[in-house]
Amino acid sequence: MKAFENIIKKIFGARVRALRTEKGWSQADFAFECGLHRTYIGAVERGEHDISLENIKKIADTFRVDIAELF
Amino acid sequence: MKAFENIIKKIFGARVRALRTEKGWSQADFAFECGLHRTYIGAVERGEHDISLENIKKIADTFRVDIAELF
Structure with a gap:
């Protein structure tokens, strides 16, 4: 699974x-x-950081989108 | 923003x-x-843990859904 986990960080x-x-x-x-x-x-x-949910929420709020729209 | 960040963990x-x-x-x-x-x-x-993206991905994979469907 390791490769896929890295991929999700890169995609995000x-x-x-x-x-x-x-x-x-x-x-x-x-x-x-x-x-x-x-x-x-x-x-x-750069996909180097395993961002946490609270920080994903901060990013979504700054873009004024729902979290789902980031994926 | 603190209250909203707690809310996203509870919702998730x-x-x-x-x-x-x-x-x-x-x-x-x-x-x-x-x-x-x-x-x-x-x-x-219980919304007590600020889960990271890689672990969100593991949960989505286990449910066989896209991450967006968890939000």
Whole structure:
């Protein structure tokens, strides 16, 4: 399962990056709006961080979408 | 935002519990299928644990649904 678990982080990160750049937001601006650190958002977008549900919720709220729309 | 973050854990936990009991699975059986510990699943279902994306994926896979269907 390890490979698939890595894939979900990559897929999620790519989705976050796509939505963020679509809105023309920098990582720093987006991170600030989420209440998270820029380096943390960078790691999430690269699929390197196993993000928790509360932080997924912060990202969804910043994009003003439901969590389901991030998957 | 703190209250809303707690709410998302409660909502997610209730959804997991509803799907699990609908299938007639015990927490122990479900946890085993997920590759997680029974006490961990119990805490997730009570909304006490800030579950990570990889473990959300394990739960979705065990239910054979997409992650979006858990939200």
